[in-house]
Amino acid sequence: MSAIFQVDRLKKSFGGLDVTRDVSLSMEKGDRIALIGPNGAGKTTFVNLVTGHLRPNSGRVLMGGEDISRFNPMKRVRAGLVRSFQVTRVFAEMTPEEHVALAILQREGKSGRMAGSYHALPEVMRETRAILETLNLVALAGIPVSEIAYGQQRLLEIALAMALRPKVLLLDEPAAGVPHSDTYLIENALKQLPDDLAVLMIEHDMDLVFRFAKRVIVLAAGEIIFDGSPRDVTQDARVREAYLGSYAHASSAA
Numbered sequence: 093m094s095a096i097f098q099v100d101r102l103k104k105s106f107g108g109l110d111v112t113r114d115v116s117l118s119m120e121k122g123d124r125i126a127l128i129g130p131n132g133a134g135k136t137t138f139v140n141l142v143t144g145h146l147r148p149n150s151g152r153v154l155m156g157g158e159d160i161s162r163f164n165p166m167k168r169v170r171a172g173l174v175r176s177f178q179v180t181r182v183f184a185e186m187t188p189e190e191h192v193a194l195a196i197l198q199r200e201g202k203s204g205r206m207a208g209s210y211h212a213l214p215e216v217m218r219e220t221r222a223i224l225e226t227l228n229l230v231a232l233a234g235i236p237v238s239e240i241a242y243g244q245q246r247l248l249e250i251a252l253a254m255a256l257r258p259k260v261l262l263l264d265e266p267a268a269g270v271p272h273s274d275t276y277l278i279e280n281a282l283k284q285l286p287d288d289l290a291v292l293m294i295e296h297d298m299d300l301v302f303r304f305a306k307r308v309i310v311l312a313a314g315e316i317i318f319d320g321s322p323r324d325v326t327q328d329a330r331v332r333e334a335y336l337g338s339y340a341h342a343s344s345a346a
């Protein structure tokens with residue numbers, strides 16, 4: 093199969109520190125990839141580089157074979173490369189339905205319309221509903237975001253990313269800050285994402301990683317030290333040393 097998303101020899105340094113060292117990877121339709129690694133490994137920087145929020149020192153980013161390295165962030169979104177953003181805290185009085193409908197209108201270049209007017213647009217209402225369904229948010233559609241649980245606010249962030257019609261979805265720690273008892277909300281919603289969407293998720297919760305990912309990429313000190321199956325990652329000597337030691341111990345002891 094041909095790659096929908098490719099990163100080719102990406103490099104970035106801050107001052108003298110090499111934060112992204114020659115990172116290359118590719119994703120195909122339907123991929124479910126977990127990007128893991130210690131704090132400071134360069135995971136968030138990687139997302140910022142490929143989405144155009146940071147400029148790399150060198151390297152290329154391609155979508156469907158097209159070089160998008162010179163595209164600004166908005167243009168990359170239009171090419172189908174979308175990350176989730178923490179915007180729900182800013183507009184806490186808006187409801188999930190309003191958030192998603194406005195994101196759709198914005199995508200369609202109709203953001204000048206008033207927030208209320210989307211009710212008269214059946215297409216927008218239908219799509220809003222479908223997205224809220226995918227993320228299990230229908231029951232909360234009309235409740236101000238400030239009144240819904242943090243885990244579900246994080247789901248709304250994924251819903252907003254879905255409103256931008258991604259081909260490749262990048263999630264930077266979607267379960268961060270979510271109480272452990274609520275991570276199943278995130279896990280269940282992720283299962284309902286469209287099959288042909290390619291998803292790369294940065295995540296520290298290894299139980300969630302192993303249930304979600306078909307492929308695991310390990311970043312350590314700015315370098316990919318492993319790219320392979322979840323089964324093999326726990327056996328890899330470099331990965332155990334850099335990151336997984338305690339997890340491998342815990343699971344072999346269990």
Ligand SMILES: Nc1ncnc2c1ncn2[C@@H]1O[C@H](COP(=O)(O)OP(=O)(O)O)[C@@H](O)[C@H]1O
Nearest residue numbers: 106107111129130131132133134135136137138
């Ligand atoms: N804007 C920046 N300026 C300088 N150093 C940065 C900047 N952003 C990140 N870094 C450094 O780059 C490294 C990787 O950070 P980051 O990508 O946030 O790691 P991760 O997401 O894997 O925890 C860290 O050492 C961090 O301090």
Ligand SMILES: [Mg+2]
Nearest residue numbers: 135136137264
């Ligand atoms: Mg990070």
